[in-house]
Amino acid sequence: MRRRCGVELHGSAVPGGEAFDDLLRAFTVQHGVAGAALAVGRAGVIEYARSIGWADIDQQIPVEPHSLFRIASLSKPVTAVAILQQVECGALSLEGLVWELLKLDTPHDVRWKQVTIRHLLQHTGGWDRKASFDPMFRSVEFAAEAGTPPPADPSAIIRAMLRRPLDFDPGKQYAYSNFGYCLLGRVLESLPGAQGKSYQQLVREQILTPVGALSPRIGRTLTPQVDEVRYYMPMTGDRVREDSVFAPGTPVNPPYGAWCLETMDSHGGWISSAPDMVRFAMGCDLPLEAGSVNPTSKRPFLLNAASIASLWAEPVSYPRQDPDMWYACGWNVRRAGSGEGRNTWHLGALDGTSTLLVRRWDGMTWCILFNQRKNVAGDELARLIDPLLHPAANQAYAALQARSGH
Incomplete structure (x- = not known):
């Protein structure tokens, strides 16, 4: 018999991370989640990386913290940072x-x-x-x-x-x-400096590898890669069928041919582990000085201060309903905390995929990846867990700060 969800956590337990553990267990059971991975970082360091549920339900293979997921539109912040890096160096x-x-x-x-x-x-x-x-x-x-x-x-x-x-x-x-x-x-x-390299090669060389994010790559629609999870649909599971874009007229399970992941490369085609998305996001922190590296992780900051300002800048060419929230360059932005504080984030969704990447005003950064888009009620998992992660982070913050000493 197929088990719809598993509640055993994988990855090392972290003192101070109990609120995240409890949330993952409760959310998985309540919403019938196939599998998920959560990573949390601060000041350039991965503080928490755990997973729950199944990477492959039929084979009873659990999700591991390093498992690869389709990240869908979390690809957009990656592309935006790559573009701003080219603006910074004068190529654009x-x-x-x-x-x-x-x-x-x-x-x-x-x-x-x-x-x-x-x-x-x-x-x-x-x-x-x-x-x-x-x-x-x-x-x-x-x-x-x-x-x-x-x-x-x-x-x-x-x-x-x-x-x-x-x-x-x-x-x-x-x-x-x-x-x-x-x-x-x-x-x-x-760009002339691309020298014939693909989008994937350029981004891996210029953005991901420098911050230690080595797992991300462009996914494949039809064949999984090593350590990649399988993707599931709610309620009806693999019985859902849509027309294949590879062989029109042939019914397929939607995550495996109803659209082409390779064509989506720069807007939704990447796969990654949750910790590596956090490493990328922490690379978007404001550098301490021109050309500096993060003193804790020893990894470079991806953009200088002027480029970071452009990354979060408010659009001025059209009216907004909410003056405290906007879409900047590849990230959603909301004023938060005191002074110039802001929360920045992005959601992603495809059939079989729901994702969330958050950079919070107090320095906490997290990424959660699901291999299922919705629960049986039709609610997107990343949107459901988003407001629940903030109070869990509040509980964890003091303990993580005391443990890490920064």
């Missing part, structure tokens, strides 16, 4: 025109020529999936237009979108856009 400008940088064909909509790097980073480029559609999930249609076998690759998707109108004037409103971050990946690959 935030006001650079994407149409010119990519040397694209003449667009159907002249407003394409107004779209800047800043617009793409802040989701103000002109594409609104609620008003029209999400181009990254039109693989079969766009491949047919290109006369190539499906699924469509990023270049075919871009050519298809050049033939279609924008949904609004660039910079005039916010609308979350996977396609905008697809374009940013191609911008990185187009």
Whole structure:
């Protein structure tokens, strides 16, 4: 008989981390979670890394703290930091025109020529999936237009979108856009310094490896990688079937062919362990001085102070409903704490995947990854656990601080 959830924790117990342990156990049971991994860090050090449930239910393989999960849109902060690093070194400008940088064909909509790097980073480029559609999930249609076998690759998707109108004037409103971050990946690959390297190679070399995040890589849709979990659907499990983008007309379990993970690279295609996402996020801390490294982890900060300011900067080109919350460059931002304090975070979701990465104003950073998107009620797991992690972090903070001595 298949066990739907397991409540044994894996990874070393951490004095002061009991609140996180209790939360993982209770949440897993209450919501029928297949598996999850949680990592918490502070001041450049991983303080907590534990996991619960099953990486593979049928084989009874448990999730381990180092297990790899699809991180979905947690890919966007990674791409944004890579772009800002290129701005910092002078290879790009935030006001650079994407149409010119990519040397694209003449667009159907002249407003394409107004779209800047800043617009793409802040989701103000002109594409609104609620008003029209999400181009990254039109693989079969766009491949047919290109006369190539499906699924469509990023270049075919871009050519298809050049033939279609924008949904609004660039910079005039916010609308979350996977396609905008697809374009940013191609911008990185187009820079002279890229020297023909892929988006994945560039980001691993320039962003991930320097901070010690060695597990992240672009995932594969159809075949799991070593240490990667399996992905599950709520209620109906693997009985759910959707049409394959690799073989149209063939029904598949949605996480394994209803969309193409490889094509999503720069907006949603990475897989990673939870600790390595925390290592990346801690690399976004404000450096102590120009060119400095974190004195605790001995790892470099990824951006200088000016670039960090750009990373969190408020958009000024459109009105916001909440003056204390906005989408900056690859991160959601909310004012918190005192003075210039802020919480920054990102959520991610795909069939079989729910993820959350948080950088809190007091220096606590955490990442939780699930190999299941929703519970049986249809609620997304990362959104459900988000408000519960903050009080757990509050309980853990003093104990972790005393134990680590900083």
